[in-house]
Amino acid sequence: MAALTIRNVPDEVRDKLRARAEKNGRSMEAEVRAILEAAARTEQAKTSVAAVQEWIDRIYGDKKPKNVVEDLIAERRREAQREEEEYGRK
Secondary structure (H helix, E strand, O other): OOOOOOOOOOHHHHHHHHHHHHHOOOOHHHHHHHHHHHHHHHHHHHHHHHHHHHHHHHHHHHHOOOOHHHHHHHHHHHHHHHHHHHHHHO
8 A cells, every 4th residue: 555645734634634533433544544535436436427428328329318308398388287277277
């Protein structure tokens, strides 16, 4: 594993890290490691969105649905019109 040195950490940040580590039952080093690992996983999750998009592109190819939002809005407007007609008559 690699070693990492971080210089010029403000005292306030150090104190908050120490309190957080104590709350989680870890050393400050273990707490910072957990924070960095979580941040790296979050970044990987962002990358996976691109992978999902590529997968969708492969599935649909040139036949991807178009105007989905507009179609949903139009359908909801039709439903609202039917509801108004139905309940407005009673």
